[in-house]
Amino acid sequence: MDHKKSLELYIHIPFCVQKCLYCDFLSFEAEKQLQVEYMDQLRSEILSSGPWYEDCRVETIFIGGGTPSVLDPEQITLLMQAVNKSFLVAEDAEITIEANPGTLLARKLPVYLAAGINRLSLGLQSTNNEELKRLGRIHTFEDFLKGFQSARMAGFTNINVDLMSAIPGQSLESWKSTLKKVIMLKPEHISAYSLILEEGTAFGRHYLEKGKEQTSFPKGEVGSEDGADLDELSQWPELLDEEEERQMYYLARNLLEEAGYHSYEISNYARSGFACRHNIGYWTGKEYLGLGLGASSYVNGRRFCNESKLDAYQKLDFSLDGLEQLHGELHVQSRREQMEEFMFLGLRMTEGVSAAAFTREFGVHIDSIYGEVLRRLEKEGLLVRNGRHIALTQWGIDVSNYVLSEFLLDAGAEERKDKEE
Ligand code: SF4
Structure with missing residues (x-):
């Protein structure tokens, strides 16, 4: 192996x-x-x-x-x-x-x-x-x-x-x-x-x-x-x-x-x-590499997007620094953004998000970040916990925009925490 x-x-x-x-x-x-x-x-x-x-x-x-x-x-x-x-x-x-x-x-x-x-x-x-x-x-x-x-x-x-x-x-x-x-x-x-x-x-x-x-x-x-x-x-x-x-x-x-x-x-x-x-x-947050005009990638926690203008793409010299120019600016996702995305994408799946996968990914239990919001949405009948998975109910799917917006974390809090550390 x-x-x-x-x-x-x-x-x-x-x-x-x-x-x-x-x-x-x-x-x-x-x-x-x-x-x-x-x-x-x-x-x-x-x-x-x-x-x-x-x-x-x-x-x-x-x-x-x-x-x-x-x-x-x-x-x-x-x-x-x-x-x-x-x-x-x-x-x-x-x-x-x-x-x-x-x-x-x-x-x-x-x-x-x-x-x-x-x-x-x-x-x-x-x-x-x-x-x-x-x-x-x-x-x-x-x-x-x-x-x-x-x-x-x-x-x-x-x-x-x-x-x-x-x-x-x-x-x-x-x-x-x-x-x-x-x-x-x-x-x-x-x-x-x-x-x-x-x-x-x-x-x-x-x-x-x-x-x-x-x-x-x-x-x-x-x-x-x-x-x-x-x-x-x-x-x-x-x-x-x-x-x-x-x-x-x-x-x-x-x-x-x-x-x-x-x-x-x-x-x-x-x-x-x-x-x-x-x-x-x-x-489920796997890494992907996008190839070709305007394709986006997520590799090593970084997001980048290829050149999207055809003329400029065609002129790149990949034997020199073409790849660097192709990828443009790298966006390093913060932990907050990674957690939010984990929830947004995972909750689209019928199976929902796995609490164990959250812990593996971020080193903390999902309840320590989202405990309050999970309890509230579950009480409102929008989410259900099946064993280790958390999924939208049918009603939750109907109003998924609202449910997903509840998983946005406070950016200010993250900045304050970073400064303290
Ligand atoms: S124009 Fe858009 S939707 Fe239509 S075939 Fe091309 S990519 Fe698909």
Whole structure:
């Protein structure tokens, strides 16, 4: 038994065919040539980073974006070769690639498998083509079906399907139909998030900033190249209210659990043995290294974020001081921040946080830091203690923003304590 530290890798591919109307991820359209140049630079970053992590074993890899499936599949082969050359990757590592059904051609799938990828995450969002169009997605439900079946035929035995509820104008019936159609396909994992309005997106501008009368869209941000959808989209449906969102959440939870999917996190469901190891690592505070444009990392208690401007990223020389420049400022988390994050992320898990893990991590019992707040929230019916775990109740999930805010610690007290010491 060696003593390698466990590490997760996140690899960012920032390209998409077009921007979805709700999306604030670091992603954009790019010509083939630029994609190839970026992938060359990403491989240099990987090859230069590997030696710094010789004491680590990579347990999970997540190739996300953007849309990794937009690339020629040979790029994924080269990418994985660089990873295997630079890092010690566990034999049973979970290796996921995200794919958009609009770009998942059948010929790409065997190449992914041969490159060692063993999990596919398909962004479907809805089985209703009207809703897909409303979100600015480039694909239809039929495209997804083709991709899903091709993936099964190619030999993928671990597939996630991403779904989205609370799409403007979506009815409970329509959400039910999406869930039922996807359940019938028996993917191993389903993520079901509610739409979140982000500032700076077309949805954000419409719904948050300018009110519902605003109907004009910046060029290039609408779900159609020729702009033919503009008129249709000018009739933007109303947002759902909180109660409707909550009903959709319960519907998903009930239907998925009935169908044998275990809810292991607020928005994630899996068949037995298929919970996403990469995300669990993230929620339980495991260290991860982000590679590629704008990717963030958490290593040795430090957080850092890669350069997020493509021009600047492409100019870095990784054989010199490129890695230093890439990572920019390091943020060393204080103990207070680490404790807060431990609670925020851990309580998203259905199992909750482990009191023993808290003690292992911070050298103090959880009650000595959070005893008062835990007792109060438990009394209010928002938390429950099961043996050594502390988890949100159903009501706690409903008002999770409030519950999680109760775990913020007093920064002033920490500073005063530091000075005393
Ligand atoms: S495909 Fe994904 S990453 Fe790309 S624009 Fe749409 S939501 Fe964003």
